[in-house]
Amino acid sequence: xxxxxxxxxxxxxxxxxxxxxxxxxxxAPSATITVDGLSCPFCAYGLExxxxxxxxxxxxxxxxxxxxxxxxxxxxxxxDDAALKAAVKKAGFTARRITRP
Amino acid sequence: xxxxxxxxxAAGLVAPTVIAHAGPITFNSALPVxxxxxxxxxQIKLVRKSGDATxxxxxxxxxxxxxxxAYGASPRLALFGVLPYVDKRLDVTVGGxxxxxxxxxxxxxxxxxxxxxxxxxxxxxxxxxxxxxxxKLPTGSHTQTDAFGPVPRILQPGSGSWDPFLGLAATxxxxxxxxxxxxxxxxxxxxxxxxxxxxxxLDASFQYRMFPRxxxxxxxxxxxxxxxxxxxxxxxxxxxxxxxxxxxxxxAWNLAPGLQYVSDRFxxxxxxxxxxxxHLNGTALKSDWIWTAGFRWNFxx
Numbered sequence: 001x002x003x004x005x006x007x008x009x010x011x012x013x014x015x016x017x018x019x020x021x022x023x024x025x026x027x028a029p030s031a032t033i034t035v036d037g038l039s040c041p042f043c044a045y046g047l048e049x050x051x052x053x054x055x056x057x058x059x060x061x062x063x064x065x066x067x068x069x070x071x072x073x074x075x076x077x078x079x080d081d082a083a084l085k086a087a088v089k090k091a092g093f094t095a096r097r098i099t100r101p
Numbered sequence: 102x103x104x105x106x107x108x109x110x111a112a113g114l115v116a117p118t119v120i121a122h123a124g125p126i127t128f129n130s131a132l133p134v135x136x137x138x139x140x141x142x143x144q145i146k147l148v149r150k151s152g153d154a155t156x157x158x159x160x161x162x163x164x165x166x167x168x169x170x171a172y173g174a175s176p177r178l179a180l181f182g183v184l185p186y187v188d189k190r191l192d193v194t195v196g197g198x199x200x201x202x203x204x205x206x207x208x209x210x211x212x213x214x215x216x217x218x219x220x221x222x223x224x225x226x227x228x229x230x231x232x233x234x235x236x237k238l239p240t241g242s243h244t245q246t247d248a249f250g251p252v253p254r255i256l257q258p259g260s261g262s263w264d265p266f267l268g269l270a271a272t273x274x275x276x277x278x279x280x281x282x283x284x285x286x287x288x289x290x291x292x293x294x295x296x297x298x299x300x301x302x303l304d305a306s307f308q309y310r311m312f313p314r315x316x317x318x319x320x321x322x323x324x325x326x327x328x329x330x331x332x333x334x335x336x337x338x339x340x341x342x343x344x345x346x347x348x349x350x351x352x353a354w355n356l357a358p359g360l361q362y363v364s365d366r367f368x369x370x371x372x373x374x375x376x377x378x379x380h381l382n383g384t385a386l387k388s389d390w391i392w393t394a395g396f397r398w399n400f401x402x
Binding site: 034036037038039040041042043044045046047048049050061062063064065066067089090091092093094096 | 135225226276319
């Protein structure tokens, strides 16, 4: 019984630091940009770099198949659609729609 | 010596064709270079010409290694600089003796700009049309000598002339395939009593995505393309000291199957240009093949 209690305590201690991070991520704001004209991996790099340059953007995930760039914002960051659209244009593409959860 | 001169002139298309830019392997595309982004590209191009109908038995081997730097000055304007290193060798029989002539060194640089005038973007699909114009600069030497005296101009790394060119590139790219077409004309000018004939090109390229077969995994997967390119090239006759060389220039049509691996940061590519039709003037040497292999790498300063 003592061993089992020790194991449970160890697992709890190891996973405890992850819990707030996951919660924070779930709560972190994001925006999904539907990008028209994105049809080649080599061109996707420029899009990612320009979106990352927008102040308040923490991470960018691009999905070629759906033509979407999911922009993860820093907590409490305020990034307006115009800034995101301008970044997409600088990369040489067209932002058709921006949705936020 | 005069015979050698004429033989060398007849060697024809030794000067490397424009090898640069994003998209197809053997010519220009209209694909975007993001604002502020740079692309470094280099290729190695091996050219072999033989099949000489004259007793001289000429065989030409040339290597060109151009280094290309592209820069996105704006989402629509891209600037390009090309600097090649070239090595040309001509084996020829003169008076029963087999000799080799040739030269190597930095070739002529190209500077040009390309501006996107039509951009139609749809989901996973883009159409771009972009005219381009530029100048070939005489950065390569055209006065090298060897054991037989001055190396013939056709074998020199540079032309010595300032040659403007212009053209139009069009690209339709989807997630599954890409179609490119380009037309270009170069006005060659005279330098030190020699003038290469003008050059006109019509190029086309079709690329089909082989891998991954589907894009279900999401993210930005690397693509592997099967490529087929077509190059229709016309060269005018050269002129030396005011005399037209009847054994230079002509029309050639090459088909180039190739492979291309494209990731978000780099491209690896190779193609072999095989002559399908060659209507060359006089005894101009015919091309056997041209093999090209290269890479591209994109970065931000």
